[in-house]
Amino acid sequence: MSEAKFIIVEALFPGLTQLDFTGPHTVFSRLPAIEVIVASAAGGAIPSDGGLVFAGTRKLAEIERCDLLFVPGGASATAAALDENFMIELRRLARGARYLTSVCTGSLILGAAGLLNGKRAACHWAWRHMLPLFGAVPDEARVVRDGNVITGGGVTAGIDFALAVAAEIAGETTAQAIQLGLEYAPAPPFNAGRPETAPAEVLAIVNGVNASIQPRRLAEAKEAATRLR
Amino acid sequence: MSEAKFIIVEALFPGLTQLDFTGPHTVFSRLPAIEVIVASAAGGAIPSDGGLVFAGTRKLAEIERCDLLFVPGGASATAAALDENFMIELRRLARGARYLTSVCTGSLILGAAGLLNGKRAACHWAWRHMLPLFGAVPDEARVVRDGNVITGGGVTAGIDFALAVAAEIAGETTAQAIQLGLEYAPAPPFNAGRPETAPAEVLAIVNGVNASIQPRRLAEAKEAATRLR
Numbered sequence: 001m002s003e004a005k006f007i008i009v010e011a012l013f014p015g016l017t018q019l020d021f022t023g024p025h026t027v028f029s030r031l032p033a034i035e036v037i038v039a040s041a042a043g044g045a046i047p048s049d050g051g052l053v054f055a056g057t058r059k060l061a062e063i064e065r066c067d068l069l070f071v072p073g074g075a076s077a078t079a080a081a082l083d084e085n086f087m088i089e090l091r092r093l094a095r096g097a098r099y100l101t102s103v104c105t106g107s108l109i110l111g112a113a114g115l116l117n118g119k120r121a122a123c124h125w126a127w128r129h130m131l132p133l134f135g136a137v138p139d140e141a142r143v144v145r146d147g148n149v150i151t152g153g154g155v156t157a158g159i160d161f162a163l164a165v166a167a168e169i170a171g172e173t174t175a176q177a178i179q180l181g182l183e184y185a186p187a188p189p190f191n192a193g194r195p196e197t198a199p200a201e202v203l204a205i206v207n208g209v210n211a212s213i214q215p216r217r218l219a220e221a222k223e224a225a226t227r228l229r
Numbered sequence: 230m231s232e233a234k235f236i237i238v239e240a241l242f243p244g245l246t247q248l249d250f251t252g253p254h255t256v257f258s259r260l261p262a263i264e265v266i267v268a269s270a271a272g273g274a275i276p277s278d279g280g281l282v283f284a285g286t287r288k289l290a291e292i293e294r295c296d297l298l299f300v301p302g303g304a305s306a307t308a309a310a311l312d313e314n315f316m317i318e319l320r321r322l323a324r325g326a327r328y329l330t331s332v333c334t335g336s337l338i339l340g341a342a343g344l345l346n347g348k349r350a351a352c353h354w355a356w357r358h359m360l361p362l363f364g365a366v367p368d369e370a371r372v373v374r375d376g377n378v379i380t381g382g383g384v385t386a387g388i389d390f391a392l393a394v395a396a397e398i399a400g401e402t403t404a405q406a407i408q409l410g411l412e413y414a415p416a417p418p419f420n421a422g423r424p425e426t427a428p429a430e431v432l433a434i435v436n437g438v439n440a441s442i443q444p445r446r447l448a449e450a451k452e453a454a455t456r457l458r
Contacts, residue, residue: 051267142414167419183386187372190405201402206406
């Protein structure tokens with residue numbers, strides 16, 4: 001029975017950006033003939049940004065295989081890339097998967113697992129310069145496909161990413177039905193969603209916040225890259 | 230100390246559509262000088278669509294007051310509107326709030342609490358025809374403001390809604406910085422997010438699914454409306 005279902009494993013880690021995950025999860029969980037497994041290295045409750053806690057995640061080590069592996073990002077993504085147990089399970093599941101996917105800085109995690117060598121990949125705009133540490137080629141598109149690797153840009157790109165994945169797996173009509181059910185006809189009140197379009201003052205604020213965590217993230221990413229060699 | 234903070238209460242209920250909630254929560258939790266409280270009638274773990282469970286919500290009855298009350302929607306929204314304890318707590322918190330807000334079918338819950346009488350409100354496109362049961366005036370805009378009531382349309386409208394609320398509370402620059410941090414420059418792969426733009430075949434699929442739950446929802450909404458009189 002379960003052999004016939006397409007299995008998606010969503011690999012969470014403490015401190016993830018929850019919207020990186022919850023946007024795609026909403027789309028994936030509405031696909032027909034699908035099994036979506038929310039998992040983490042330790043299993044159990046996983047805290048995310050903004051204080052939300054997801055209860056009852058399954059242990060990655062207990063999941064036999066999947067058709068699609070999905071990894072969200074977060075402020076702790078580079079720390080997660082240093083969790084050897086997490087990396088081992090991602091590599092194991094990746095070996096049997098048809099698709100390897102991520103959103104936001106989740107691509108740094110895929111990279112640290114050695115899964116993006118020579119691949120083009122998306123990432124959050126503020127962090128995509130770190131991708132070459134893992135042999136990946138940064139691509140500024142919102143959704144990037146390179147072979148069996150499908151990646152999305154920062155946070156909200158996850159919804160566009162997931163609809164593209166839904167169309168790939170289940171066809172355009174199904175993806176469009178999910179889009180209609182989610183009333184996804186976005187109308188942002190401002191045009192500030194990309195560094196190229198945001199007012200200079202706004203970009204300076206966000207760059208200032210990011211600069212404060214850049215040293216830690218870069219050190220963690222470099223350490224993760226060292227372990228790959 | 231906490232008196233100075235702007236308090237947002239997010240009122241969850243079992244079976245909510247998690248993206249109705251997680252989109253706005255991401256925006257709200259990034260506002261400066263804010264306290265975001267995730268709560269529910271019973272407190273504790275709250276299950277949502279797609280199998281996700283939010284751990285550790287606070288009990289609404291234990292929250293003294295808030296500046297902004299937010300209610301998401303979901304397939305169980307009209308059932309939640311029949312939970313007298315939930316309605317009592319929403320009415321109590323609403324009395325001291327500067328803003329009353331909702332996303333998707335959360336406006337049916339605000340309506341059932343008697344908070345939308347004579348007000349224009351948004352709702353998910355497939356369910357907004359139920360708003361007049363509660364004396365509210367359906368508005369097909371993605372974000373609708375009528376006095377101190379700010380409501381968003383279906384599911385993903387919550388992100389546009391929350392950025393509009395963020396601008397109202399903290400100013401446009403802050404809202405734009407949050408938008409940039411979330412890389413919210415949406416690019417849907419299809420133009421199927423509204424019934425007016427979706428292919429006829431796609432609309433027929435979604436209408437078919439909705440028709441199957443329409444009798445239950447309508448019966449629940451009518452019962453909730455009866456209790457208001």
